[in-house]
Every structure is written in structure tokens, then in C-alpha cells.
Amino acid sequence: MRLRQGQFSFLPDLSDDDIRTQAQYAIDNGWAVSVEYTDDPHPRNTYWEMWGHPMFDNRDAAAVVYEVNECRKEHGGKYIRVLAFDATHGWESVRMSFIVNRPKEEPGFRVVRQEAPGRVIRYSVESYAVREPEGHRYG
Amino acid sequence: MTESATYTDEIAETSDDPVEARPSSIDLASTFEESGVPEILRELDETMIGLAPVKRRLRETAALLLVDKARREMGLATDTPTLHMSFTGNPGTGKTTVALKMAGLLHRLGYVRKGHLVTVTRDDLVGQYIGHTAPKTKEVLKKAMGGVLFIDEAYYLYRPENERDYGQEAIEILLQVMENNRDDLVVILAGYEDRMDRFFESNPGFRSRIAHHIDFPDYGDTELLQISETMLAEQNYRFDAEAKALMAKYIELRRKQPHFANARSIRNALDRARLRQANRLFSHATVPVTADDLATILADDLRASRVFTMGVPDSARESSTEENKE
Numbered sequence: 116m117r118l119r120q121g122q123f124s125f126l127p128d129l130s131d132d133d134i135r136t137q138a139q140y141a142i143d144n145g146w147a148v149s150v151e152y153t154d155d156p157h158p159r160n161t162y163w164e165m166w167g168h169p170m171f172d173n174r175d176a177a178a179v180v181y182e183v184n185e186c187r188k189e190h191g192g193k194y195i196r197v198l199a200f201d202a203t204h205g206w207e208s209v210r211m212s213f214i215v216n217r218p219k220e221e222p223g224f225r226v227v228r229q230e231a232p233g234r235v236i237r238y239s240v241e242s243y244a245v246r247e248p249e250g251h252r253y254g
Numbered sequence: 255m256t257e258s259a260t261y262t263d264e265i266a267e268t269s270d271d272p273v274e275a276r277p278s279s280i281d282l283a284s285t286f287e288e289s290g291v292p293e294i295l296r297e298l299d300e301t302m303i304g305l306a307p308v309k310r311r312l313r314e315t316a317a318l319l320l321v322d323k324a325r326r327e328m329g330l331a332t333d334t335p336t337l338h339m340s341f342t343g344n345p346g347t348g349k350t351t352v353a354l355k356m357a358g359l360l361h362r363l364g365y366v367r368k369g370h371l372v373t374v375t376r377d378d379l380v381g382q383y384i385g386h387t388a389p390k391t392k393e394v395l396k397k398a399m400g401g402v403l404f405i406d407e408a409y410y411l412y413r414p415e416n417e418r419d420y421g422q423e424a425i426e427i428l429l430q431v432m433e434n435n436r437d438d439l440v441v442i443l444a445g446y447e448d449r450m451d452r453f454f455e456s457n458p459g460f461r462s463r464i465a466h467h468i469d470f471p472d473y474g475d476t477e478l479l480q481i482s483e484t485m486l487a488e489q490n491y492r493f494d495a496e497a498k499a500l501m502a503k504y505i506e507l508r509r510k511q512p513h514f515a516n517a518r519s520i521r522n523a524l525d526r527a528r529l530r531q532a533n534r535l536f537s538h539a540t541v542p543v544t545a546d547d548l549a550t551i552l553a554d555d556l557r558a559s560r561v562f563t564m565g566v567p568d569s570a571r572e573s574s575t576e577e578n579k580e
Contacts, residue, residue, distance in 0.1 A: 167389075170396065172397060173396050173397055173399065174368050174370055174397075174399075174400055174401065175367055175368050175399045175400020175401065175438070176400075177367075177399040177400055177435065177437075177438040177439075178395075178396035178397070178399045178400075181396065181399070181435065181438075182396070
């Protein structure tokens with residue numbers, strides 16, 4: 116099951132050139148671009164591991180593509196995303212977020228049913244991948 | 255990435271009609287005009303005095319790059335040319351200023367995307383402990399991407415007397431990025447000629463990756479005098495006739511003394527002359543001063559300089575560390 120999170124997730128995988136174009140758009144808007152990775156793709160897992168610092172004073176998106184490729188070398192089998200953070204007053208939040216790298220096989224999510232008192236059923240989702248310990252989840 | 259790019263290029267060549275995609279002729283003169291390069295060259299001619307060989311090299315480089323661009327449009331060349339350069343010359347000969355112009359030039363010609371100049375020295379690249387250098391160097395390189403990285407006094411990166419020096423690590427990363435990210439950034443190394451030569455000898459990797467060596471000659475006496483007048487004019491000052499003659503004498507004497515840094519020595523001398531002028535005006539403040547008085551540097555303001563009385567020149571103490579400041 117293909118993970119659909121963030122922007123462009125219903126499109127085919129972005130090429131390096133696409134990433135560059137998008138990142139350049141963010142930089143031109145004055146947003147700080149950063150790269151993050153994770154092997155726990157739960158939709159509520161908002162805080163992924165940071166790959167280096169956010170790139171506050173880079174003027175060209177080539178640096179972002181460079182970092183994405185560096186991150187791929189180390190964490191090629193995990194999810195990698197690019198974020199653009201807008202620090203302007205009133206926004207102070209992430210303006211862009213898109214996945215740029217995904218594992219070869221994405222096992223998807225299962226529904227977990229929990230019985231609560233009074234015949235209440237609580238539902239949640241869990242990735243099949245996270246049943247393995249960290250670092251062993253995607254091949 | 256580059257591999258896949260050339261691969262798709264080849265496909266395009268065989269499947270599409272190549273004649274249609276490419277112009278059959280290019281008007282070099284009009285492309286030259288349109289690129290905005292003449293503007294920069296003109297500006298360079300007007301704002302920088304002397305430096306004839308440097309200007310010539312710059313014009314040649316611009317022509318080469320323009321022709322190269324045309325060749326690529328016609329499908330005659332495919333590789334991005336190596337644009338890394340080395341600027342050698344004594345302090346105060348305008349290396350940084352020319353590097354700034356070079357960044358603009360490359361930007362106009364479309365060889366760098368942003369055209370900003372990032373000036374660094376050893377301190378910005380080399381870390382203080384194990385594992386500190388690589389991230390630091392990479393940070394600087396990322397900042398320079400899309401523009402020009404200017405490494406002042408590049409030979410300090412390599413310290414042969416200390417084999418554990420972290421400079422070597424910075425050099426390796428630098429070389430790697432210079433090779434792999436040629437499309438993304440242009441590196442300019444700068445420094446004194448003899449020490450740069452030694453640096454290149456001990457790091458053959460650099461020599462082979464640098465295509466353009468530009469040598470900055472020292473300024474002549476008349477050129478320096480002209481420079482001093484331009485510098486003053488920029489700040490709305492001027493010499494009177496006697497002061498101008500004395501300035502010529504000053505330049506001649508200053509050159510023979512240690513730590514002579516060409517235009518920078520002149521600027522320092524002028525700064526001190528302005529200080530003395532202000533003092534003079536202040537101590538004789540019995541009559542009201544006119545705008546003319548405020549703008550004129552008299553011979554007295556220069557004559558007080560220690561250069562004339564010989565001995566240690568005013569700037570001997572600062573000039574060795576001064577180089578990075580520009």
C-alpha cells in the first residue's frame with residue numbers, strides 16, 4: 116500500500132529535478148527547508164528524525180537535493196520527506212511537506228480493535244512495519 | 255544523476271528530430287549584448303583602475319563561456335566546462351572585488367543559478383576537533399551552491415607541518431564537491447602567488463580541477479594615485495594640488511616599506527589623512543568652515559604621516575592580519 120501523506124503523494128515519485136523546483140519555490144518564499152526521515156510512517160507520527168539542521172540561509176535548492184541524496188545513502192530504505200517551515204509571525208508552521216523517498220515494499224496498515232467496557236470498540240491503525248524493532252522494519 | 259541525465263539526452267537525440275530542436279545559427283554578437291555581460295565588463299572597466307591583464311582574461315573567459323554555451327545549444331558540446339579558478343596576487347590588488355564581478359558574470363551567462371558570492375577563509379571550513387570539519391565544510395558548500403565560493407588565502411588549508419591537521423579533510427570534501435557538483439557551484443581560490451604555487455604542488459588534485467588561473471599584477475604608482483583620487487571622490491573629498499603631489503611621493507615611499515598592500519595601504523593612508531584633516535579643522539575652529547574646507551585634504555594632512563619620516567609605517571602593525579577584512 117502506497118503511503119499517501121503530505122503534498123504530491125498521489126503523483127508518481129518526484130525526480131531530483133522536481134524536488135529542486137519545489138524546494139526552490141520554498142526558498143524563494145523565505146521558508147527554511149529541511150530533510151527528515153523515519154521508519155514509522157503512522158499518520159500521527161509528526162516528528163520524524165531530522166537529517167541535519169534546517170537550511171536557513173541557503174539560497175539555492177541544489178543544497179536540498181544534495182542533502183536528500185546524502186540521506187538516501189544512509190536511510191535509503193526508509194521514508195524521507197522535505198519540509199518547508201515558514202517562520203513569519205502568525206504562520207510559524209510547516210508550509211510544505213512532501214515525501215521524496217519510500218521503502219521498496221510498503222506493507223501498509225492494519226486496523227486494531229480494542230474492546231472497552233460496555234461493548235465499546237476503539238479503533239486504531241498500526242503499520243505492519245512497526246511490529247519489527249526499529250532499524251529492521253523495511254528490509 | 256548526471257548519468258541518467260545524459261542517458262535521456264541521448265534518447266532525445268535519436269528519437270526527436272535534432273534539426274528542429276536546435277537553432278542552425280546563433281548570432282554571437284547579439285547574444286553577447288543580451289546576456290548583460292558587456293554591462294559587467296564596462297562596469298569593471300570604469301570602476302577598477304589598471305589591472306589590464308585581469309580585465310583581458312575576464313573578457314576572454316566571458317567569450318569562451320559564451321561560445322561554449324552556443325556550442326551546447328547547437329549540440330556540439332555536452333559537458334559543463336570546468337569553471338573553478340584561482341586568483342593569485344599580492345594583497346590589495348582587487349581579488350575579492352573581481353571575484354564579486356565574476357560571480358555576476360557567471361550568473362548572467364547562466365553558469366550559476368543565483369550568482370551570490372560566499373567569502374570564506376580557513377576558519378570557516380576547518381573544524382576544531384575530530385568530526386567537526388566535515389559538517390562545517392559541507393555547510394559552507396551548501397550555502398555557496400548556486401553561486402561562487404571564494405576561498406581567501408586558500409593555502410592555509412594545507413599545513414604540511416602537522417599531519418593530523420584537519421585541513422586535509424576539508425580539502426578532500428572540497429575536491430569531491432568541486433568534481434561532483436560542478437553544475438552547482440564555482441570555487442575560486444585566492445592568495446599570494448608563491449604560496450599558492452606551493453599549495454598546488456602539494457595538492458595536485460586542485461591543480462587539475464582548476465581551469466583558469468588569473469594573476470593580479472601590482473598597481474603602478476600612477477594607478478595608485480588615480481585610485482586614491484577615486485577613493486576620495488567616492489566620499490566627497492579631494493586633494494588640493496600640493497597634496498596630490500605629496501600623495502605621489504607618499505606612494506613611492508610607501509611601496510619600499512614592509513607590508514605594502516597596494517590599494518588597501520592607500521585606503522588606510524587616506525583614512526588617516528581624513529582623521530588628521532578633521533583634527534586640523536577642529537583645532538583651528540576660530541573661523542567658520544566652508545564646504546570647501548570640509549572636502550579638501552591639504553598637504554599638511556599627509557605630511558604628518560610616518561612614512562615621510564621613515565621608520566615603521568603606520569600600517570605595519572595591522573597589515574599582516576588585514577587581508578581578510580576586505
